[in-house]
Amino acid sequence: MNHAVKDAAFLPFEPLKQTNSVINEPRLVRWLLIAAALGFLSLFLLLPLLSVFVEALRKGAGAYFAAFSDPETLASIKLTFIAAAIAVPLNLIFGLCAAWAITKFEFRGKQLLITMIDLPFSVSPVVAGLIFVLIFGAQGWAQPWFGDHLGKVLFATPGIVLATIFVTFPFIARELIPLMQEQGTEDEQAALSLGATGWQTFTRVTLPNIKWALLYGVLLCNARATGEFGAVSVVSGHIRGLTNTMPLHIEILYNEYQFVSAFAVASLLALLAMVTLAVKSLLEWRYADQLAATHRSGG
Amino acid sequence: MDIQIRGVQKHYGSFHALRGIDLDIASGELLALLGPSGSGKTTLLRAIAGLEPLDGGQVKFGDIEGERSRFASTARSDRERPAMDGRAGPATEDYSRQGRPDYRWVDATHLSVQERKVGFVFQQYALFKHMTVLDNIAFGLTVRPKKERPDTATINKRVRELLELVQLGGLEKRYPAQLSGGQKQRVALARALAIEPRVLLLDEPFGALDAKVRKDLRRWLRSLHRETGYTTIFVTHDQEEALELADRVVVMNRGVIEQVGTTDEVWEVPSTPFVYDFLGTPNVLPARVERGALLLNGATATLATAGAEPEGPVNVYTRPNELRVVGDDDAAALAGKVIETQRTGLLLRLGVKLLSSGDVIEIELPHPDPAVQRWQIGDGIRVRPSRYSLFPRAVATAAEESGYDPTLTVTEHRARSRV
Numbered sequence: 236m237n238h239a240v241k242d243a244a245f246l247p248f249e250p251l252k253q254t255n256s257v258i259n260e261p262r263l264v265r266w267l268l269i270a271a272a273l274g275f276l277s278l279f280l281l282l283p284l285l286s287v288f289v290e291a292l293r294k295g296a297g298a299y300f301a302a303f304s305d306p307e308t309l310a311s312i313k314l315t316f317i318a319a320a321i322a323v324p325l326n327l328i329f330g331l332c333a334a335w336a337i338t339k340f341e342f343r344g345k346q347l348l349i350t351m352i353d354l355p356f357s358v359s360p361v362v363a364g365l366i367f368v369l370i371f372g373a374q375g376w377a378q379p380w381f382g383d384h385l386g387k388v389l390f391a392t393p394g395i396v397l398a399t400i401f402v403t404f405p406f407i408a409r410e411l412i413p414l415m416q417e418q419g420t421e422d423e424q425a426a427l428s429l430g431a432t433g434w435q436t437f438t439r440v441t442l443p444n445i446k447w448a449l450l451y452g453v454l455l456c457n458a459r460a461t462g463e464f465g466a467v468s469v470v471s472g473h474i475r476g477l478t479n480t481m482p483l484h485i486e487i488l489y490n491e492y493q494f495v496s497a498f499a500v501a502s503l504l505a506l507l508a509m510v511t512l513a514v515k516s517l518l519e520w521r522y523a524d525q526l527a528a529t530h531r532s533g534g
Numbered sequence: 535m536d537i538q539i540r541g542v543q544k545h546y547g548s549f550h551a552l553r554g555i556d557l558d559i560a561s562g563e564l565l566a567l568l569g570p571s572g573s574g575k576t577t578l579l580r581a582i583a584g585l586e587p588l589d590g591g592q593v594k595f596g597d598i599e600g601e602r603s604r605f606a607s608t609a610r611s612d613r614e615r616p617a618m619d620g621r622a623g624p625a626t627e628d629y630s631r632q633g634r635p636d637y638r639w640v641d642a643t644h645l646s647v648q649e650r651k652v653g654f655v656f657q658q659y660a661l662f663k664h665m666t667v668l669d670n671i672a673f674g675l676t677v678r679p680k681k682e683r684p685d686t687a688t689i690n691k692r693v694r695e696l697l698e699l700v701q702l703g704g705l706e707k708r709y710p711a712q713l714s715g716g717q718k719q720r721v722a723l724a725r726a727l728a729i730e731p732r733v734l735l736l737d738e739p740f741g742a743l744d745a746k747v748r749k750d751l752r753r754w755l756r757s758l759h760r761e762t763g764y765t766t767i768f769v770t771h772d773q774e775e776a777l778e779l780a781d782r783v784v785v786m787n788r789g790v791i792e793q794v795g796t797t798d799e800v801w802e803v804p805s806t807p808f809v810y811d812f813l814g815t816p817n818v819l820p821a822r823v824e825r826g827a828l829l830l831n832g833a834t835a836t837l838a839t840a841g842a843e844p845e846g847p848v849n850v851y852t853r854p855n856e857l858r859v860v861g862d863d864d865a866a867a868l869a870g871k872v873i874e875t876q877r878t879g880l881l882l883r884l885g886v887k888l889l890s891s892g893d894v895i896e897i898e899l900p901h902p903d904p905a906v907q908r909w910q911i912g913d914g915i916r917v918r919p920s921r922y923s924l925f926p927r928a929v930a931t932a933a934e935e936s937g938y939d940p941t942l943t944v945t946e947h948r949a950r951s952r953v
Contacts, residue, residue, distance in 0.1 A: 428654040430648050431648070
């Protein structure tokens, strides 16, 4: 950590606050704008989030923790993490490959590939789930072969993993592509000209250049993988203790009027999201100078 | 290391970037590839480095075997002397070296960039942002396979030596973001030198720097070249930079070499209108050769006897400083009227409108001391080119296969604009 850099990074905060007379609005306008922003934020984000925890703790901490001792709840938590643990690394590898191919090579069909990566963003998750039902369902064309060789896909863990991979497909690639496009290939060319092998170039030059974007991508991908409802709901079959992920389990509990349990599991999901955000902010704060350095062009 | 380039071709889609380049580069020389953007100079540099796969032609490296054992043993070698054609030979022609029995020419056309072991300095430096200056310079050594890799102490020692060489001692712990442009440039250079390259290739080495730093670095690079003796090739679009720094200059335009020569040769005897135009701002006067006499358009008197020039329309190229003011008794002189005077430092620039054709030409004179006549707007003046070159105009239009040649359009346009 160098002091000069750190000072430079924090310098803008001081003068921008008060002294810039050009952007100095009347006190009332300023106050109204801030109040509107904060009010909106509290009404639509903080209040619902808070209510989750309030509802979960309505009957005391004992009832709250009792909700987690239910084997079906535990099974749903486990399944969620299994799905995420498979989907995130796979998307990590795919995202890296896709971003690398798109930004470092010229090839036919590149634009098509970019569009295809975005497909899961534009397709409704329910449709995504239905795709797998059509492929692996009782009448699906792939089911006879898969059923014989690899066991059940639909209404089982593989189906849930597939659906999760589908909906979280774009996150890491989308995070990497703009950054890698901006960085170009000169660093890689320099490394190669200095005698590095392709692998050395990737691990020692490319990866350090993109590690922050990659980490954000993984965090976002993970958040979506654990929270996915629509696509997973279609392929899951809602078999208790077997094919219910946390979001699905929450819905079932809620529909059965087990509000405390429902909100307890929901609070766990919300907590996961908040931890993700916290980790992201912490990393941003801790490595601010490095981040700035990676984004500075021509450095 | 000597480099021999033969018939090198490169296309980018429909754009023909290199149209059959032949070039010989001698060991130890400092060569400039000079040309406007799109002339193919950077492509040629990258082709030598192996960063650009070729569509045709050959790149050969010539070296004394054993000096680069790894290289010589992995590549096919064939012995031959480079064919030095009628063009100006390299400034440091070293036939005794090439005559040695252990001297080898190696076809490098299909060698990868790693195998070529060239030191390439990128225009934007391409320093690794997440590494310190020390790690950047050491990179080429630390990525070597284990049995070839020097130990850490040796690497550190080598890096310190290089830092001293590029005058950046004490900055090894800094990150690239904490360096100025000139410092980054020198780190990039030290990083390229660390692998003991066979040849040093610099892409627009001073392009991203401001004028003052650029001048200093230029001088410094010249002395560095003298000290280290590396064969060095650099790309530039700045004629001043090329002429000041290089031993020899390769002037390129639209994928072909227009002229190769020492800095004196390309400046004194430009071989094509393009070179004339690119090195300075010549006056272009439309004229014709008739029965062995050179006649400017609109003029009645013969400017000179044309000698061996073919009959027909020509352009007379003459630089502003090659025009002399002469007295009334010189019948062949061009009569004109001063329409503009401008003093720049020690030079006086005159805009002169020729009476015969109405063309406006520019003249550069040493700024007169008070005793000499001062030129005023409206003064009559008689000038005569002390040096000039003739280029036939008809050939100019037929020369290009594509039918469009911006350089010639420029001259034609200029000629027209003065009529």
